[in-house]
Amino acid sequence: MEFNHKSVMLKECIEGLNIKPEGIYVDGTMGGAGHSKEIVKRISEKGLLVGIDRDEEAICVAKKRLEEFSNVLYVHDNHDNIKNILENLTISEVDGILLDLGVSSYQLDEKNRGFSYRLDSELDMRMDKTQKFTAKHVVNKYSEEELARIIFEYGEERYSRRIAKKIVEQRKNKEIETTEELVNIIKSVVPFSKGDGHPAKRTFQAIRIEVNDEIKPLYNTIIDSIDCLKSGGRLCVLTFHSLEDRAVKNAFNDSVRKMYMSTWITILCLWSRNKRKNNYKKTNASIRR
C-alpha cells in the first residue's frame, strides 16, 4: 500500500521553525516525510535533520522519499526519548523541533494495522510493531472499570460504561479478535446519532491512545524538547484533539513560568485542530531563557 498522508499546516510549520541553513532540526514524527522534506530542502550540507518515528514502515518510506538528501539521520524510536536520542547522537542542542502528533492516514488506512473501524482486521493498533502490547490485550484483558475509564477519558464517549459492559459480556463467550467484532459490539449499544460520526470512532481513538500511550508522556516530552533547544530555537507542535492540546499547553505554560528570569527568547508555536471546523488555530508562546 502506498504511504498517502497529506501533511497539514506545512507552510505554517516551516515558517514557525524559522529554518537556518546550518541549523540542526528534529522531526519527531517523521511519518511520510512531508514536513521533513520541506525542512531538509532548506538546510545546507552543514545543516542536519534528525527524523524520528516509532513506526519502522514510516522510517522506510521516509528514507526512500529523502534519498537525494545526505544530511538526514533516521531514528526508529519514540520521541518521548528525545533527550537520550540526541545524547546518543552526541547532539547537545538543536535549532528546532517539530511534532505532528497522532496517527498518519497511512496507519489508519492500512488494513493490517488494525487502526480502522471501517476495515476488518486483527485488533492491533500498534504504531511500533516491535511493541508487544496490542489493542487485543486492552479489549480482552482490561477490567470493565478500566475499559470504561479509557473510553470515556481518551474517547470522550458518553456511552463508555455501556460499551465496556458489553465488551466484558461478549468476551466471556469468546475472545474478541477483530476490528469488525468490536465495531458490532459498539454498534449494538451506541445509538446512531447524526453529526456524531461513526459510533465506533471515539472508542477506537481511545483504545489507540491507550495502546500507544499517547497522552501520559506528552507533558514531559514537551518539557524535554524545550530543554533540547538552543537559545532562540523553535518548537512547533500540531495537536489533533483536546487531550493532546491540554498536555502541550500545560507544558508550554509551565515552561514560560519557570524561565521568566533570563534573557533569550524561544518561540513555541502550537496549532490545535478545531474539531468542528476541521481547521487549525495557532497559539504562540515566548519563553525567556
Ligand SMILES: C[S@@+](CC[C@H](N)C(=O)[O-])C[C@H]1O[C@@H](n2cnc3c(N)ncnc32)[C@H](O)[C@@H]1O
Ligand atoms: C501525523 S503523522 C506525521 C506525518 C508527517 N508529519 C508527514 O508530513 O508525513 C504522525 C507520525 O508520528 C509517529 N508517531 C506518533 N507518536 C510518536 C512517538 N511518540 N514517537 C515517535 N513517533 C511517533 C506515527 O508513527 C506517525 O508516523
